[in-house]
Amino acid sequence: MNFLALSSSRGTTFQATLDRIADGSLKSKCIGLITDSPDRGCIQKAKAANIPVVIVDKKPDEPREDFDKRLQQAILQLCTQPKTKNLKPETGAIVACMGWLWILSPWFIRQFPNRILNVHPALLPKYGGKGMFGHHVHDAVLAAKEKESGITIHLMDEGVDTGKILLQKSCPVLPDDTAATLQARVQELEKKYYPKLLQMIDEGSVNLE
Numbered sequence: 001m002n003f004l005a006l007s008s009s010r011g012t013t014f015q016a017t018l019d020r021i022a023d024g025s026l027k028s029k030c031i032g033l034i035t036d037s038p039d040r041g042c043i044q045k046a047k048a049a050n051i052p053v054v055i056v057d058k059k060p061d062e063p064r065e066d067f068d069k070r071l072q073q074a075i076l077q078l079c080t081q082p083k084t085k086n087l088k089p090e091t092g093a094i095v096a097c098m099g100w101l102w103i104l105s106p107w108f109i110r111q112f113p114n115r116i117l118n119v120h121p122a123l124l125p126k127y128g129g130k131g132m133f134g135h136h137v138h139d140a141v142l143a144a145k146e147k148e149s150g151i152t153i154h155l156m157d158e159g160v161d162t163g164k165i166l167l168q169k170s171c172p173v174l175p176d177d178t179a180a181t182l183q184a185r186v187q188e189l190e191k192k193y194y195p196k197l198l199q200m201i202d203e204g205s206v207n208l209e
Contacts, residue, residue, distance in 0.1 A: 001202040002093040004032045004078055006071075009099030011042025013119065016191035017098070017198065018049050026195045028202050031093065032078035034071065036102065052078060058102065068108035075112075089115040094201065097156070098194065101133070106158040114208045116156040119194055121186045123168055124152040128161030138179040138186070146173050149182060151189045153197050155208060166206055167197050 007014050014033070020026035033046040033053045046053045054074040058067055079093055089095050089112040097118040109116065120128060122137045132140070141149045150170035157163035169189045173182060200206040 001028045001198070002031045002079075003028055003096045003198060004034065004075060004089075004093060005030060005042075005046075005096050005098050006034050006100040007042040007098045008036050008040060008101035009042060011040070011045045011099065012187060013098045013190045013194050014042050015045045017096075017195045018045065018051075020195035020199075022049075026199050026202075028094075028198050034074050034078070042099070054078060064103070065105045065107050067102070068105045072108060072111055094198070096194075096198070103130070103160060104156060109156055109158050114155055117166070117197075118154060118156050118161075118163070119190050120152045120154065120161050121149075121183065121190070122152065123148070123150045123170060124154065124161055124165060128152075130160050132161065135179045135183065138182045141173060141182065142177060142179060149173050149186060151186060151193065153194060166208075167193060167200075169193050 005014050017026065018030065021028065021030065030051050033042060033051055035042055035053065035055055036058050038055055043053055054077065056071050056074050075089065075095065079089065095112055095116045097116065100118070104116070122128065122132070122141060127137050127140050148170045150168060152165055153167045154165045155163040171185045171189055197206065201208065
């Protein structure tokens with residue numbers, strides 16, 4: 001299975017996935033990285049692994065769908081390189097959001113139905129929806145005095161954090177946790193289980209339909 005990564009971050013989960021490809025425990029192939037700024041740390045990780053990078057800058061006040069149309073063209077550009085054998089997301093490749101900051105428009109979701117993955121830093125359906133990203137999620141978990149948190153890897157649909165859940169893993173919330181310490185624990189789950197889910201999809205043990 002081929003996948004391409006969308007990341008607006010340092011790329012820690014992206015790097016963990018590349019590491020699993022390098023050690024042979026993940027058979028999938030990354031055909032490219034798309035990011036939204038030349039300053040993102042994920043770029044250097046992709047270049048070190050000889051993975052093509054496309055930057056789709058988010059313009060100030062640009063309508064979401066206009067940005068997503070440029071994003072779609074970048075994806076199709078990566079998926080029609082000779083070495084990818086024309087494996088577009090609608091027919092084969094997966095679009096794997098790994099720290100992607102922007103909410104994707106319904107128009108974009110419809111271009112690649114059941115092919116877009118996202119990881120959310122909480123146990124959905126709790127603590128999802130608009131505004132629930134990064135430390136905001138962990139702040140909310142701590143404020144609610146939850147005993148556990150974790151990750152949810154799900155298919156993206158036209159809602160926000162409402163798509164089909166593919167995998168969830170939990171971790172404890174400790175009495176002295178801050179948003180930063182809880183986030184670090186949750187990110188360890190992301191780095192471990194995102195590559196595992198990609199392998200499960202590749203093996204056919206997880207159904208995206």
